[in-house]
Amino acid sequence: MNTLALSIIRTYVPIAVGALASWLLTVGLELDADGQAGLIVFLTGLSQAVYYAAVRALETRFPSVGILLGAAKTPDTYSKGDNSPEVTAGHVELSGEVELPPLDTPGPDHAA
Numbered sequence: 001m002n003t004l005a006l007s008i009i010r011t012y013v014p015i016a017v018g019a020l021a022s023w024l025l026t027v028g029l030e031l032d033a034d035g036q037a038g039l040i041v042f043l044t045g046l047s048q049a050v051y052y053a054a055v056r057a058l059e060t061r062f063p064s065v066g067i068l069l070g071a072a073k074t075p076d077t078y079s080k081g082d083n084s085p086e087v088t089a090g091h092v093e094l095s096g097e098v099e100l101p102p103l104d105t106p107g108p109d110h111a112a
Contacts, residue, residue, distance in 0.1 A: 003075045013070035014055070018048030 022043035026036060058065040059074070066072040 001071070001073070006071055006073060007075040009070040010066075010075070013068075014048050014052040017051050018044045018046075021047040021051070 022040050025043055025047075026040055029036065029039070031039065052069070055065060055068045059069075064072055066074060
């Protein structure tokens with residue numbers, strides 16, 4: 001399965017779970033239409049975020065838990081082998097040389 005399809009599945013499964021959870025939580029509640037709609041929107045967003053964060057956190061220790069997001073395999077962009085810069089303690093490793101002027105050098109919009 002390609003990375004795009006995998007990432008879409010792993011995005012939309014939590015959305016479906018959140019929508020189902022919010023619907024189940026509001027069944028039987030007596031609210032006016034606006035109140036019920038607002039509550040469902042809030043609960044859907046909250047349950048999606050909690051579900052996704054919990055599964056991703058568990059997945060770091062137990063990779064097979066990823067099936068709860070629709071696929072146990074993570075997209076390649078989650079792996080350590082990707083080409084994104086590595087950020088550690090406020091430091092970014094970039095490929096290639098980047099030369100910056102000293103901090104005490106005035107910029108073009110400041111007089112020396």
